[in-house]
Every structure is written in structure tokens, then in C-alpha cells.
Amino acid sequence: MSDGPAIECESLVVRYGDLVAVDGASFAVAPGELFGFLGPNGAGKTTTIAVMCTLKQASDGTVRVAGHDVHARPEDVRRCIGVLFQDPTLDDRLTGRENLELHAIVYGVPRGDRASRLAEAIELTGLGAAIDRQTRTYSGGMKRRLELARVLLHRPAVLFLDEPTAGLDPQTRRQIWARLGELRREEGLTLFLTTHYLEEAEQADRVAVIDHGRIVAAGTPAELKATIPAEAVTRAPVEPGPTLEDVFVHLTGHHIRDEGADAKDMTRQAAAKRGRG
């Protein structure tokens, strides 16, 4: 990868008809950084990821990932990225192992490396004998572990994680983060994370808070906490200092789960309407 930022997003605008899902977002993520994207449902997080991973076209603005323009050179971008989508993307009639094997071929893992990478991925899933069962029999947590192992198979330089641990038990969450931490240290993996779990956002190098499609603040968790007045801290005073949740509520005026379903439905409906044409 080049020396420049791993992700560069300038004045990104995405519209679905009349609805503006992303409204002039700008940010840059350095190689090896863990960048957190924090916002309520429907704030524009998933749409921003869709643009960065070449699935959706921006209405305006430029986005570069690993030095390549997502609009002009989508194939070059795809060679450098891995995406863990919010909803499962497994083939439910294939076994866990078959899903991994297919990914290794499609994502261009060199033939000579496949056996060892597959063994390593299977180990990481911790699925044991279940790896040879069709994935439609898996629980949500099993699917997530399989997907994480899968997205790491081809050693992406930039990894997008859209709510990677939503609905997972704490133990699985810890396992996933342990492995991601290793890859950041060993291979300089860049992570772009959207999350509802504020303690996940707390461990990010930098966090951007997005609301109604606009980035309302960005900085290290400590910087963000330093910007808010003491009266905005909403928890019992026994706990020290503000949390990112306080930052979020202070900046956006509502809690992170507020108005969730409505805004999300709006985005989904607009997307569905557009896709049907």
C-alpha cells in the first residue's frame, strides 16, 4: 500500500431520491489505525461503508481506499479490502468449510497458501466438527465467527467491520477482538469499524461521530471526552469522567438507540424503491 492514508473520504454525499443518507462526510484513516464510526441506526454508517467498499456509487465527493479511487478503480480497491457486513453473507447450503474454500478461490488466495490459510481459518472459527455442517444450522455467533475467519483468509490491507459483534456473547466478542488486535500489530491491518458497543469504540485510535449523515465530531476518545462540559455526564458520579456515550448524547441530543428503527427503515425503503427500477 502507498504511504498516503488507508482511507480518504472527501465531502461524500449519498442520496436515495430525496433522502440524503450521507451529507458531506470528510475523514481520513491512517494505515494501521483503528477508526471507529459511531452513530445511531440510520445515521449513514452502513451507506458510507457501501461506498468505500465499491458497492454503492457516491452522489458527490471523492473516496479513496488504499490509494485507489473507489469510483474510477473499483477492482483495485476490491483487491485490498475485506468487508464484514452487518448481516450474514454466507451460503446457507454450503458447509462452513465449503464457504471458506470458495472465498479462498474467489478472493485470489494463492494456490500454494490455500491449505495452510484454510487450516488457520478453521482453527480461528473454533467451530470444531461443525465446520462440516451446512451453515443454515449455525447460530448467529457461529456464523459471525465463520465470517470473521473468512474475511481474514485473503489478508486484506483494509478491513471494514459493520457492527462486527452485534448480538454476540462477550466471550466471542473478546476472541474476535484479540485476533484483530494481533493482525493490527503483526500486519499493520487498518480497521474501519462501525459499532453500537461504546466500549468497542473506546478502544479505537480515533472516533468520528456521525448523525443524520453528517460528521459532528472526530478525534481520539480522550479528545472527544475533553470537549464536553461536566453537566453533560449522565452517569452516577462514582465512575470517573465522561464516556463516549456522554459525548454522543451531548453532540447529537439523543441516545444512541433513539429513533433507530425509523431512520433505518427510511434508508432501507428508499434503497429498495431505487433498486426495483
Place this chain on the structure above:
Amino acid sequence: MKGTEIAWALCKRELLRFVRERNQLYSALARPLLWLVFLGSGMRGAFRAETGVSYIAFLLPGVVAMTILFGGLFSGVSTVWDRELGFMKEMMVAPVSRLTIVLGKLLAGAIVTSLQAVVTLAFAPLVGVSFTPASLAALLGLILLASLGVVGLALCIAARMRTLEGFGNVSNFVALPLFFLSGSMYPLEHVPEWLVPAVAANPITYAVDAMRQVAVGTDGHSLALDLGILGAFALLTAGLATLLFRRAY
């Protein structure tokens, strides 16, 4: 070549799904038989046209073409289903050309569709139609070529469809005129003047014509014309599907 290996892996994945979905497998294989038996025995009495062959023999290549048309269009369901599963997104962010993705689907769809058509052929001896090795080989080639075109068409439709209902509606709407205006069930000599251009513009007409000439020896267009049109149909739909797949997640 890398693209070939990937297309083949994607094709194998679709075939595995098909085989593991038992109901789909059995009904796909049984459907052409029902058409042949019920339509053949029901329509026999009404059939008076001078084709020089029995109606059920006349019908056999028509049912083969029909199986290709309906089976091939149905194969587009897998694409809509992939989107529902989310699997399509995993493909669309992969570093592979959209053509490779389309080729994988095209190949799998054409194999499954051809298989169904071949099942129909197996009943040829029962309706008094026999093949030479040469005519059988020619038929198999025609079946594969026509299947590629129809599956390509199915992919064009499925590329933008988000629901199975939507896909079902549109593909039925497309299938019926292609079916009725192809000469698969009755000879085309007596269709009214105003329908003639529609018959001539229907690629399935040429599939039926070629297969009927090869299978039962009726007169028709030159085989070169049939092959040219079917080949162009396959290339055109594959190309269009590739363009449409660029925004198909």
C-alpha cells in the same frame, strides 16, 4: 487462468446448492415429463396440420424447448435468492470481474437447464422418435446453446430484482409470449399476419425449429440461421447481464 478457475468454483457452488435442495431437483426433473404426457395425449385429437409426423413426435422437440425456456428462466431465482441471503454482496466486493460472476451463474444455470431438457429427450423412444448418434449430438449442442441464451436472459431480469415475487412476475410475463410465439406446441404456418414479426423476433422460434428439424426431420429455416440467431442471443444476453451486474448487489 484465474478467471476460469473462479467461474468454475462459482458454478460448482450453484450446482451443489441445486443438488442439496431435493424438492427443486425432483420437480425440475419431473416437470417436462408432465408436459409431454398430459399435453401430448390431450392435444393429439385436435392436431390436424400437415407436418408428416404424429403430434406427440411433433411436440417432443417443442417440450424440450419449453423446458429450456421455463427451466432456464427459473434459474434466475438463484440470483435473487443470493441477494436475499446476502451472499451477493460477498461476491460483489470480491476482486473478480463481473463477467466472471455472470459466467459462473450462466454455466451452472445452463447445465441444470440442459439436464432437464435431456430428461425429456429420454422419452423419445416412447413417442416413436429415434436418434442417430449424430442427431443426438446435434440436439445436445442445440440444447446447451439455447439454455445459455435463456439463462442469460434470466440473469438480465434477476440482476435488478430484489424480491422473488418481482422476479416471478417479470419472468412469467417474459416467458409466456416467448413460449406461445415459438411454435413449440403448434405449427407456425397459420399464425395471423400481424404476429409474424413477433414470431420471427423470438429467439425460441429458432431453437424449436432447429431441434424439430434434427429430431423429427420437419422442414424449416436453414440450420445456419438457427445457430446464428441462438449464438447471438446467448452472447447478447451474457453481455447485457454483465453490464447489469455491475450494480447488482
